[in-house]
Every structure is written in structure tokens, then in C-alpha cells.
Amino acid sequence: MFENLSDRLGGVFDRLTKQGALTEDDVTAAMREVRVALLEADVSLPVARSFVKTVTSKATGASVTKSITPGQQVVKIVHDELIKVLQGDDAPDALRIDNPPAPILMVGLQGSGKTTTTAKLALRLKEREKKRVLMASLDTNRPAAMEQLAILGQQIGVDTLPIVPGQTATQIAQRAKQQASLGGYDVYMLDTAGRLHIDQVLMDEVQAVRDIAQPRETLLVVDGLTGQDAVNVATEFDEKVGVSGVVLTRMDGDGRGGAALSMRAVTGKPIRFVGLGEKMDALEGFDAQRIAGRILGMGDIVALVEKAQEVLEVEQAERMMKRFQKGLFNMNDLKGQLEQMQKMGGMGSIMQMMPGMQKMAKQAEAAGMDDSAVRRQIALINSMTKKERANPDMLQASRKKRIAAGAGMEVSELNRLLKMQKQMADTMKKLGKMGKGGMLKQAMR
Numbered sequence: 001m002f003e004n005l006s007d008r009l010g011g012v013f014d015r016l017t018k019q020g021a022l023t024e025d026d027v028t029a030a031m032r033e034v035r036v037a038l039l040e041a042d043v044s045l046p047v048a049r050s051f052v053k054t055v056t057s058k059a060t061g062a063s064v065t066k067s068i069t070p071g072q073q074v075v076k077i078v079h080d081e082l083i084k085v086l087q088g089d090d091a092p093d094a095l096r097i098d099n100p101p102a103p104i105l106m107v108g109l110q111g112s113g114k115t116t117t118t119a120k121l122a123l124r125l126k127e128r129e130k131k132r133v134l135m136a137s138l139d140t141n142r143p144a145a146m147e148q149l150a151i152l153g154q155q156i157g158v159d160t161l162p163i164v165p166g167q168t169a170t171q172i173a174q175r176a177k178q179q180a181s182l183g184g185y186d187v188y189m190l191d192t193a194g195r196l197h198i199d200q201v202l203m204d205e206v207q208a209v210r211d212i213a214q215p216r217e218t219l220l221v222v223d224g225l226t227g228q229d230a231v232n233v234a235t236e237f238d239e240k241v242g243v244s245g246v247v248l249t250r251m252d253g254d255g256r257g258g259a260a261l262s263m264r265a266v267t268g269k270p271i272r273f274v275g276l277g278e279k280m281d282a283l284e285g286f287d288a289q290r291i292a293g294r295i296l297g298m299g300d301i302v303a304l305v306e307k308a309q310e311v312l313e314v315e316q317a318e319r320m321m322k323r324f325q326k327g328l329f330n331m332n333d334l335k336g337q338l339e340q341m342q343k344m345g346g347m348g349s350i351m352q353m354m355p356g357m358q359k360m361a362k363q364a365e366a367a368g369m370d371d372s373a374v375r376r377q378i379a380l381i382n383s384m385t386k387k388e389r390a391n392p393d394m395l396q397a398s399r400k401k402r403i404a405a406g407a408g409m410e411v412s413e414l415n416r417l418l419k420m421q422k423q424m425a426d427t428m429k430k431l432g433k434m435g436k437g438g439m440l441k442q443a444m445r
């Protein structure tokens with residue numbers, strides 16, 4: 001759906017999250033890239049600009065740069081801001097289709113997917129909301145369009161208003177209204193004629209139909225692939241006929257997707273549905289959270305940050321950092337790290353999130369550590385005495401034998417653990433020595 005945008009942003013955030021501490025300059029540089037990525041996705045300039053401005057001001061706040069996971073915090077801020085841009089301050093209510101028969105007016109340009117969407121939505125209302133739906137095509141210029149709706153109706157088992165040649169759009173609307181009342185339908189949908197471009201004749205016709213039907217919902221169908229054009233079309237339709245919501249079609253393509261991001265901010269109109277293919281079930285209720293996740297392709301990181309905020313007490317992390325800063329990293333520290341990994345439910349995830357720890361995580365991964373390996377390593381550490389854990393250097397052959405046997409393992413496995421701990425301690429020492437500008441110190445600010 002948002003492949004290109006998603007790739008671009010993914011690259012930016014990859015670099016950001018691999019970094020330990022973040023400076024304001026890092027954030028500003030990343031946001032410059034975000035802005036370019038948004039513009040390339042055809043998000044309107046004012047929207048891209050204000051988006052970046054908001055994110056930058058939130059992301060350069062002390063709570064982020066001081067945090068133990070600044071890169072990830074920025075991703076989360078972007079994610080939350082995307083949701084806001086996509087849906088405004090609150091999620092749209094359900095379609096207003098109480099008081100039967102409730103009229104829904106479908107409007108849009110020719111080729112936008114209006115007829116297909118009318119049928120998709122009718123099917124959805126029938127299946128999910130158990131509504132009796134009547135569909136009517138008002139496209140008097142194109143008999144084929146009327147036929148198309150009738151065929152779709154047959155396919156999905158939804159009634160269509162019988163075609164009467166020679167009637168005008170308003171006459172058909174009138175007839176649909178009567179038929180919906182007499183026939184006891186819950187909803188009737190009017191599939192208005194489209195034009196290639198917005199013109200006065202079309203607008204006059206849609207207005208006349210609107211005045212007859214007094215629709216509870218006027219849904220504008222626009223082609224999501226057309227980017228800013230889709231937004232311009234929405235603005236015009238809203239001015240001329242009043243629109244209650246937007247359906248973005250062709251979101252199954254790897255188009256630029258900018259329409260989704262600009263729509264709410266520019267038109268103030270909520271996106272209600274997205275079309276995801278030609279099939280009748282390829283219509284999805286609009287869910288800003290899900291879309292933001294897709295755009296970032298990083299739902300995992302956002303979830304991880306939320307999880308980390310629960311699991312990892314900041315104080316505990318800071319205490320740990322202070323030790324590491326001094327280059328202290330004994331078996332107790334290693335055990336703490338290993339246990340943290342287990343809690344986070346994935347190898348190295350927590351380390352990846354800790355400033356200066358990415359290298360360690362890589363080493364651990366390179367050493368072929370998976371969850372069962374982690375469990376075995378913890379068992380080895382548990383088999384050590386308190387003294388041995390605090391001073392792993394004291395482990396000579398006889399002690400090693402005892403420890404390995406205690407954990408039911410080979411000495412070679414213990415040696416690998418010792419090597420890992422030593423490498424990590426060395427890394428810590430180096431990082432600690434980097435002084436004021438050192439990664440760990442920066443992270444502690």
C-alpha cells in the first residue's frame with residue numbers, strides 16, 4: 001500500500017534507531033529526510049511541513065534525548081503523529097444509516113471505482129450489519145454503467161432498482177426513494193454519474209439528486225493513486241455538494257499513498273473506507289492505527305517501545321548504565337541482560353534498544369544465541385557462586401568443571417559464555433573511556 005514511502009521512512013528510522021544517543025541535529029537531519037519522503041509520496045506541502053515541524057519539536061524535547069531509547073521514541077512520535085494526521089482528532093463515527101430507508105449518495109469522477117465501491121459497501125452492509133440494501137445507478141449517460149451495477153448486484157445478492165430507459169437522474173432517485181420505502185429496505189444507495197472532470201452539469205445533477213434524497217451520508221470515491229489530485233477533487237466536491245466521508249480506492253497498489261495522508265488535513269473530511277482490490281470483499285474500514293503501522297512498516301518497533309516502557313524501569317536501566325560507564329560488566333550484569341532479553345521475548349531486542357549496546361547484541365547474535373541458548377547461559381550463571389559471578393576472572397579449571405557439571409553442560413559451553421562476558425566487559429570499558437562525548441555519557445544526560 002505504501003511501499004515507497006514505507007521504504008524511505010524505514011531507511012531513515014533504521015539509521016536513527018541504530019544510533020545510541022541522539023542530538024538535536026540527528027533528529028533535524030532525519031526529519032529533513034522524512035519531509036522529502038512525504039513529498040515524494042505526494043503528500044501536500046503544507047501537510048508535510050506541519051507534520052515535520054510537530055514531530056521535530058516533540059522529538060527534540062528532553063524526555064526523548066534523555067531517554068534510554070531515543071531513536072525508537074522518535075519512531076513512536078512519528079507513528080502517533082501519523083495517526084493524528086490520518087484521522088484528525090477523533091475517529092469517525094459509524095455510518096449514519098439508522099432511520100430506514102437511509103439514503104447513501106455515492107459521488108466521484110468516472111473511473112474512480114465508484115460503481116465497484118457502491119457494490120462492495122452494499123455487500124458489507126448486508127453481511128456485517130444485516131441490512132437490506134437497494135442500489136440504483138443514476139448514470140443515464142452510460143447504460144453500460146447501469147448494467148454493471150445490476151450484474152454486481154446479482155453477484156453479491158443485493159437488489160438493484162430495475163432499469164427504466166429514458167428516465168433522468170432525478171427521476172431515478174425519486175423512484176429509488178419510493179421503492180426503498182415500499183420495499184422495506186434499510187438503506188438505499190445512489191450511484192451517481194461520473195465525469196472525467198468536474199464540470200457544472202455534473203455538479204448541478206448531483207445537487208438535484210441530493211436535494212431529493214437528502215442523504216444521510218455522501219461518500220466521495222477517489223482514486224488513491226492520484227495523490228494530491230484526489231485531495232483536490234475532494235475539496236471541490238465538498239464545496240459543491242457537501243461530502244460526509246471519503247473512500248480511497250486502489251490502495252492495493254504500491255502507489256505513493258500521499259492522498260491518505262493529506263486528505264483529512266486538507267479537506268477536513270474523514271476517510272471512511274479504503275478499496276484494496278477489484279473483488280467484492282476488497283473494502284476495508286479505515287483504521288488510522290493500522291495504516292500508520294503500514295506506512296512505517298515498523299509496528300514491531302512501536303510495540304516494542306511500549307513494551308519496553310513497561311518492562312524496563314528507567315531507574316533500573318540508569319543504575320545499570322552507571323555501572324557500564326565505569327566499565328563494570330560481570331556475570332550478574334550479563335545475567336540481567338539475558339533475563340531482560342527473555343522478558344522482551346526476543347533475542348537482542350532490548351540490547352538493540354539500549355544506547356551503545358547494538359554492538360553487543362550483534363556479537364551475541366553472531367555467537368548464535370537464540371532463546372534456548374539464553375536459557376542455558378542463565379543456567380550456567382546460576383550454577384556459579386556469588387563470588388564467582390562478581391569476579392568471573394577467578395574461574396580456574398576446577399571451578400569451571402564444577403559449574404558446568406552443576407548446569408549439566410560442557411566446560412566448552414562455559415568457556416564460550418566467559419568469552420562473551422569478557423568481550424562485553426571490554427566493549428563497556430571502551431565506551432566508558434570515550435569520556436564526556438562518549439555514547440554512554442551522552443545517553444545519561
Ligand code: GDP
Binds near residue numbers: 111112113114194276
Ligand atoms: P467508476 O467509473 O467510478 O464507477 O469505476 P468502476 O467502479 O467501474 O471501477 C473502474 C475499475 O477500477 C474497475 O476495473 C474496478 O475493478 C477497478 N477498481 C475499483 N476499485 C478498486 C480498488 O480498490 N483496487 C483496484 N485494484 N481496482 C479497483
